[in-house]
Amino acid sequence: MRKAFISPSKYVQGENELLNLGYFVTSFGKKALLIGNQSDIDRVRDQLDYTAEKYQCTFIVAGFNGECSRNEVERLKKLAITEHCDCTIGLGGGKAIDTAKCVAEGNAVIIVPTIAATDAPTSHSAVLYTEEGAFDDYAYFKQSPSVVLIDTQIIANAPVRFLVAGMGGALSTYFEARANQQSYANINAGLPCGVREGKCNGAKPTLAAYALATLCYQTLLKDGKKAKVACINKTVTPALENVIEANILLSGLGFESGGLAGAHAIHDGLTILEQTHHYYHGEKVAFGTLVQLVLENASEPELKEVLDFCLSVNLPVCLEDIGVKTITEEQLNAVAEKVIIPEESIHSMPFPITLENIKAAILTADSLGKNYKMLGKFTQ
Known part of the structure; x- marks a missing residue:
């Protein structure tokens, strides 16, 4: 009988853990494509600035449009190539996380949820939507995220x-x-x-x-x-x-x-x-x-x-x-x-x-x- 167990490579959870994000970026290189709604990024801007300085890494903010669509994924893939990004970060809720998974295609992706509303962060799948927000298709990747990083204080601050x-x-x-x-x-x-x-x-x-x-x-x-x-x-x-x-x-x-x-x-x-x-x-x-x-x-x-x-x-x-x-x-x-x-x-x-x-x-x-x-x- 064939059995299987699927999991991310690393799961790290704790208070103020976002301050260590740069450490995980440097395991892949020095530059990361950061995908998230601007409001979510602004909410944790101080932590991002701190970890970037501490670990000498750079976040390329993607300007995410809020929808995990085929066009948005292709745009961000090109941006990652143009900016010579070494890894991809999905920060925020489900659509930002899924977009990061699609852009990375299972390679060097760090997931940073800001809410604990779903169990999607650890999975090797994502949901694609149309530009208008209607369901399009499921996407599956060869492996689960490289790192899932949970800052419990950020979760506690969410509704x-x-x-x-x-x-x-x-x-x-x-x-x-x-x-x-x-x-x-x-x-x-x-x-x-x-x-x-x-x-x-x-x-x-x-x-x-x-x-x-x-x-x-x-x-x-x-x-x-x-x-x-x-x-x-x-x-x-x-x-x-x-x-x-x-x-x-x-x-x-x-x-x-x-x-x-x-x-x-x-x-x-x-x-x-x-x-x-x-x-x-x-x-x-x-x-x-x-x-x-x-x-x-x-x-x-x-x-x-x-x-x-x-x-x-x-x-x-x-x-x-x-x-x-x-x-x-x-x-x-x-x-x-x-x-x-x-x-x-x-x-x-x-x-x-x-x-x-x-x-x-x-x-x-x-x-x-x-x-x-x-x-x-x-x-x-």
Whole structure:
């Protein structure tokens, strides 16, 4: 059986860690292309100036236009060549990070998130958009980032909703990895084709990935609420440190090497509803996790544990919490049809999936979450 584990070369996390960015730049050379929104760069300008001087390196600010599009990637690739840059830095949120990955194509890329809203920083993939901001395609690279550098004080200073959304994405990691373990599904490992088979069959998840996914869930339950309070007060505490690691590292390694399943497929289906567009990825994934648990016929204690956690940090537990106050039969059908397309991760679940059981699970999860939020118990 072919297994695979995917990870960045280095992950470094700590207070004021951005001051050491120059050290990692000098492992590749003296000049780095810096991709980030100008507002994010301005916010950490003093740290960038300090680390550049200390380590005698230069940051070439790319003038990022805010969209990870094919045209922007090509422009920045040319800029990196013209300026003789030795590495690429993605600083900020998801689109700046993904653009840096696309420009670097898996070579000498340093990822510096300024929020802990997703587990994307550690991965070897990116999402491309059109110039207008619509989804275009996924991009995959030969390896994960060379360095992921997390400054926990910068994360603490960001709006708390980003941290909570990151917990929503991380919440699904264990349950989706568990489903992949049970179904022996392939993960998207970006590996070469099998020599004897002559075709690309991917790889199965490792025990290590499942262990990290499990630890991710345990960490959220233990420290999630305390981490939220710390972030509200813009302070770095052990709980916040742990949850940042869960949101980014444990969830990142857990999803990429453990596999996606129902929760993320439900998220993807829900995105066709315009009402959900103002909600973050992790907020929709949190509700998707509840839908997956209904699909699995999870035990009442497990459902209660997940619902209690979501309510303790203010994550969505019903459709209304992600903007969907009412859903028509036509809309429900459209969501379910998107969920079950052949390329979706829903098919990693360890049982057959149909349009009808997806629709039933969405409505049941919505009802369970709504009633539990109002009454603190399960009702019919």
